[in-house]
Amino acid sequence: MLAKQGRIGHVRPMTIETLIAHYGFVAIFLGAGVEGETSVIAGGVLAHRGLLPLWSASAAAAAGSFVADQLFFAAGRYFRDNPRVKKIEQRPAFAKALVMLEHHPVLFIMGFRFLYGLRTISPMAVGTSQVRTHTFLLLNGLAAIVWGALFTGIGYGFGGGIERLFGNNVSVGKLLPIATVVIVMLFGVAQAVRWLHHRHADRCVEKAAGRPARA
Secondary structure, eight states, rough: OOOOOOTTTTTEEEEEHHHHHHHHHHHHHHHHHOHHHHHHHHHHHHHHTTTHHHHHHHHHHHHHHHHHHHHHHHHHHOOTTTTHHHHHHTHHHHHHHHHHHHHSSHHHHHHHGGTTTTTTHHHHHHSSSSSHHHHHHHHHHHHHHHHHHHHOOOOHHHHHHHHHHHOOTOOOHHHHHHHHHHHHHHHHHHHHHHHHHHHHHHHHHHHHTTTTOOO
């Protein structure tokens, strides 16, 4: 248990709520860029508990996602000859991202962070394309704001549902097993969405190659 030194010399325990209040925005920022939706949804839950301001949690999520995707875009744009970037370019998902970008450039840039299995590769693929840097900057910023607000809002609504079911006195610790169940359910939905998007991408690739699409 972490502790905080009081003015009169005694040690006061630092609670989980205090830690979240001090470091929550950094955790959401990093989680949004590295992990994705789970951290952002958790930020929304904490915002509903009053531990974080809702708009600040949403802004931290949007900023983390935006910065991460700009870094991946820069890797594709300025470091294309790097061996690691070359290795990523050999992945089938990279080719799928380029085909989808060619067919629907604006929609793809606005929506790739919702495409499970393509979200990390996509900004790098855009970086290797003819899309202008300022165009990607603008569209990526708008998409990050929408994404951050959406998943923070989902977490905020989830927090409200928990309080209606279990009352206002449920502790943060008791939220963890409930949140785990919800995350597993969301993962299942995400896998289904990922399969549908990959199927659509396969059809786009086959269409571009002149082969008949599979049923």
